[in-house]
Amino acid sequence: MLKDINGPLQYLLIPTTKTSGIESPSLLNPTTPNYFLFAWQQRHALAQRRKAPIDDNALSLAINAKYGRTQNQLHIHISCLRPDVRQRLDTLAPSLNEQWQTATLRKHRYLLRTLTRAELAQQSPFIRLATEVPLARGEMGKYGLAMASLTDGRLVLMAIERNWLLLNSGSAEEVQDHSCKMLPPVKKAA
Secondary structure, three states, X not given: OEEOXXXXXXXXXXXXXXXXXXXXXXXXXXXXXXXXXXXXXXXHHHHHHHOOOOOHHHEEEEEOOHHHOOOOOOOEEEEEEOHHHHHHHHHHHHHOXXXXXXXXXXXXXXXXXXXXXXXXXXXXXHHHHHHHOOOOHXXXXXXXXXXXXXXXXOEEEEEEEOEHHXXXXXXXXXXXXXXXXXXXXXXXXX
């Protein structure tokens, strides 16, 4: 875990082994650590830095597609969720389930599916994307992947596929707000 230089609360989960990014074949090996699970388990670091609790509904994880990132080392952004994305997810929540379905977030087409916390622990979201979305396995570098909590306690995966014609680089990080506008001000002790 490293504190990112951008944003007051943004952290990065980075493997200690060389792993280029979401396109790395090692991420589809079931014996590879479940980096999304580890990142979600480390979300408490944001509350510790803030010195105040943060509701899970305000948090998100994101990894960008191969051409939507600046580094050639796998890193998962742990940060706040954008308020407009939170609102859109709340609206979509009743219709979301364990089947991938399309929805528009931030003016881009996303694939969304829910999972339980137990399902997150059982299988890496990288493997879910590769096995459940047609043609994704051979084109993993075209996808960005984000995750957030729904108000009912389920988690939602959000996959965005790069599309140059629509000026979409596959940057799932766009669902995050590194300034954390959604969080109320921390009350100072008297």
